[in-house]
Amino acid sequence: MEWHARSASDVLAELETTEEGLSSDAAAERLDSVGHNEIRTDERRHPVWVFLDQFSSALIWVLLAAAALSFAIGHTVDAALITVILLGNGIFGFVQEYRAERSLEALRELATPEVRVRRDGTDATIAATELVPGDVVSLRQGDVVPADCRLLESQNLEVDEAALTGESMPVEKHVEAVDADTPLAERPNVVYKGTNVTRGRALAVVVETGMETEMGAIATELLAAEDPETPLQRDLHKLGRRLGLAVVVLSAIIVPLLVAGGTALVQAALTAVSLAVAAIPEGLPAVVTLTLALGVRRMADENALVRTLPAVEGLGSVDVVCTDKTGTLTEGEMRVRVAWVNDQSFRVEGEAGEADAGPESDDRLRTLLEIGAVCNDATDDEGDPTERALLAAAAEHGLDVAALREERPREDEVPFTSERKRMATVHEDVVYVKGAPRVVLERATRVLREDGPEPMDEATRERIQAQVEDFASDALRVLAFAYKDRSDEGGPEENLVFVGLQGLIDPPRDAVAPAIDDTHRAGIDVKMITGDNEVTARAIAEQVGIESASLTGADVEGMDDETLRERVEEIDVFARAEPVHKVRILRALQANGHAVAMTGDGVNDAPALKNADVGIAMGVRGTDVAKEASDIVLLDDNYATIRTAIERGRTIFDNIWKFVGYLLSANAAEVLLVFIASLFGYLILPAVQLLWINLLTDGLPALALGTDPSGDVMDRDPRERGSGIIDREMVAFIAGAGLVATAVMLGLMFVTLDGAPAATPYAMTMVFTGFVVFEFAKLYVVRWTRDTPVLSNPWLAGAVALSTLLHLAVLYTPLRTYFGTVPLSLADWGLLAGALAIGGPLFVVVGWVVKRFVARPTV
Structure with a gap:
């Protein structure tokens, strides 16, 4: 209705x-x-279902099948290790993700x-x-x-x-x-x-x-609304499906071949289990989650509270930020920006009372501020925001508001109404009036000049009106102030002496303009979507560096989706926008292929925050609804924090890229080695050893990659929406590094087998250890491809050292009985060093080719 x-x-x-x-x-x-x-x-999901959801990916199903198969054929150690890893990942994911939505x-x-x-x-x-x-x-x-x-x-x-x-x-x-x-x-x-x-x-x-x-x-x-998947989530889900399918296909090929060649069915089944373990990076979900969690902790220290972990990566890939105006770009409270008396302006701004002159320099300015403070119903903490701003302006210029009100007690008043557009207070010897400039001017017959009141002529009226229009064009709300002696003829609001104007504004935050400049430099467009009027919106936008034509919500409502998709690319200021308009603008941008971050603080922002690729709410002034609908909450309501969060998100993405490429290149080499070796009749790496390699190299060292410092990530264009983390650069690195490791490890296998008809503990130990050594060397190559200084991360050096000690423990302590290894001699380590001398330079060549011919250039 x-x-x-x-x-x-x-x-x-x-x-x-x-x-x-x-x-x-x-x-x-x-x-x-x-x-x-x-x-x-909506009804909340039961915690049990949230926990079970952690085991819903194709990767997990394949590993569960591998664990069941290992248990069925008597390899309980392998089954137990796989199960423990899966449970650990599931519990960690449950703890991180069980944050039920409380928007409603x-x-x-x-x-x-x-x-x-x-x-x-x-x-x-x-x-x-x-x-x-x-x-x-x-x-x-x-x-x-x-x-x-x-x-x-x-x-x-x-x-x-x-x-x-x-x-x-x-x-x-x-x-x-x-x-x-x-x-x-x-x-x-x-x-x-x-x-x-x-x-x-x-x-x-x-x-x-x-x-x-x-x-x-x-x-x-x-x-x-549904939470959209970030590119990383989409990639991990796609990767899970593809790896699961690859394992099934490879097992369907290799098991019949082995059985037909005379291999026992149990041995063929163990090969299938090894292929499953080799193909699947068990630690990837945990390392991704932990890296995101570390990034979240850092962002919290920088006043950005992350509510959903994937939002960190999503924030680093956005190419459009849609922001509200009030309380986001602006301070969210009214302030007097300028006072004007008879052709002279006085700047009134700053918490410390930064002004061109104090009231003692001009009695008219004091009178103007006094009227604003006394003809006023507000207190410092309560009342209309405009009236509180007038009190603050008077106080900033040294006036004692309480003393003024005590000196001039109110005897009567004519209250403000929307029809009258003015307010008058009656005191012992004077009447004070404030209101809309037009209505105050209509009732003024005199104007206050330096030597006292003088008759108001038409030229003066026109000059005052021109000043009002000039202030309004700067998005200022303008109030006029006047007085009259009670002894003067006429009613309390007649025959007034016009004193001057005060221009008020909800001012932009100091750090907003530089932050918007930085986001523009990073290839990110910034669009203001506000419910405020068009004149104010355009003026504020210009002050913070958003220069564009504007549209209103009514304009948006009159467009079909196709027209809006065209116009939204060229328009950066939307005024008088209602919630449905914000969501339409957001969806138009997303339909054009943009990854969009939406900022806001009000109830009206909640649908857009929920539908955005990344929703960012204001923590101080934001409503509970906005916070609960968001992915990230700014604890200081400072737009500059968004710029910092974007840089952090891009850095985290870079680090995730490093360890995903690092992990998957290792898994590619493991699969190729197990598959090729099995064709020659060798199970060179059993499941327990593959699990150890993955845990050792994919654990602490991969996690340490997540602490790598950022390069100049804000000089890069954002990734295309939906491009994902597994891009052509990563595919090239995985293929090149995987083939190098496979070739060298096959050579090492045949040298150490020395013609044996089956894999020997010695040959298995050499290949097992060779993989660990190669992975540690490859860590520094993958960092080099992303322009990360080699010695910039002491945590990585510590992780490699600790992981090396753990591996030595499975070679030289009783733990080796569980892994089927034998101690290695100095000569054996020399052979491994020779293999690394061959493979290491080849890794560097792969990294150089990827960096030189495949990687995207920076802007």
Whole structure:
């Protein structure tokens, strides 16, 4: 229903109620019909299902099958090791990922627990959840609106709707009907669930409750939204499916071949198990998760709290940041930017009172600030944001507001209303007036000059009006100030002396412009999407370095999806945008292939935060709804933190690339070696040894790669959305490094077998140890391909040293009985050094080719 377009009497008639409210019986019947005034939520998944989901990938299924097969043929050590690894990964993933979504619960918490309502003609207090359409409620300053309501009476009512519409200023409300096509943010006769009354009082009739409210519509969007997969998640899932299929195909080929060649079925089955273990990087999920977790800890130290681990990698790949204005690019509170008296401007800004001059330098400036402080209902902590800003301006210029109010006690007042657009306070000998410039000028007959009041001429009026328009073009909200002696003729608001203007603004944060410049340099487009008006949006955008034409939410609504996809590429400022517009803009960008990060702090931002590739909420001013719908929460509400988080995300991606390439090249070599050796009748690496290689080389050293320092990652273009981590550069490195390791290890195998008809413990130990040595050497080659200084990571050197000691333990302690190894002599180590002398330079050649001919250049 278009409640805003209908008169109050028509609304009451439509709802079959009166200003005396519903009867208790009628309210009870409606409650049974429409349900409680609350936001419905999805049921949370049981923790058991969350844990079981950790074992849902193809990689895990193949390893579970390998463990079962190992147990069936009597190799319980192999089965136990595989099972322990799987359980460890599952538990770790469960701990990290069990963060049930609380978006809709937060929405429910925003509802007021109790509300004043008229039932049976008398006033009562009931639970807000018991409200029904047709109930008549009273609202006053400090209340949270309990449902969507049509105003019946309004006395100086102002409502802060920033959380719903993005409008930075409290909205004046009145009861008159407006046009049916009036945007949500401009409907003065309707108040919405979850918004806050900042001034005045009102009587209103409930028109929508629960899921039918505007907040309920947002909740419906959140219910329908799904968390998009990041490129890393997509790659790991795709990798799991492909590796699982490869293992099945290879096993289907090799087992029949071995059995047909005379190999015992148990031995053929062990070869299949070894192939499964060789093909699957068991430690990859844990290393990825741990690396992301380490990145999360660092980001928390940098004021970015990450709620979902994959968002770290996703943030590093975004190429568009869609940001709200109020509280995100701006400080989220009004400040007086400039004061103007008779052709002279005084800068009024800065927490320490940075100004061009103090009030003592011009009595007119003192008078201007005094009127703003005394003709004012606010205190330092409470009241209208504009009036609080006027108090702050006076205090910043050295005026003692409390003393001024004590010197000039208020005897009477003419309160501000949306119709009057002015306020007057009456004191013992003077009347102070503040309000919209037009209405104050209409009532001014004189202007205050240096030598006192002088008659107001037309030229002066035009000059003042030009100054008002100039301030407005800079996105300033302009107020005019005047006074009159009580002894002067006329009423309290007639024959005024015009004093001057104060221009207020919700100013941009100091660090925003440099941060946006950095993100632009990194190939990332920044788009402002705000519920504020178009003039203010464009002015703020220009100040922070977003230079673009603008569109309004109405413009977006009038476009089909195809047109919006075209226009969204060239437009960076969207004003008067409602939640549905934000989501449409977001989806248009994603349809064009962009990876999009959405920032915001209000309830209205929640659907876009939920649907974005990465949702970033403000932690200080942000609503619970925005935080719970997001992936990342900025603890300092500072846009500059986004820039730091992007750099951290890109660094983490670089490090993940290193160890994924490192791990998969090792697995490729293991599969090739096991497969080729089995064709010659050798099971050169049993499953337990392959598991050890993977644990040893894929564990601490791979994890240490995650602590590598960043290069100049902000000088690179973002990766294409959906390109994934396994790009052509990685494929080239895996193929080259895998073939080098396979060739050298095959040579080592045949040398150490010395013609033996079956794999000997000595030959197995040499190949086993050779793989470990080669992997440690390859660590430094893979880092070199990503321009990481060789000696820049002491943690890596420590991880290699510790892992080497662990491997020596399985060679020279009783542990070797579990691994089937024998101690190696100095001559054996010399042979391994010779193999490394051949393979090491070949690794470097592979890295050089990848770096020179395959890797993408930086911008």
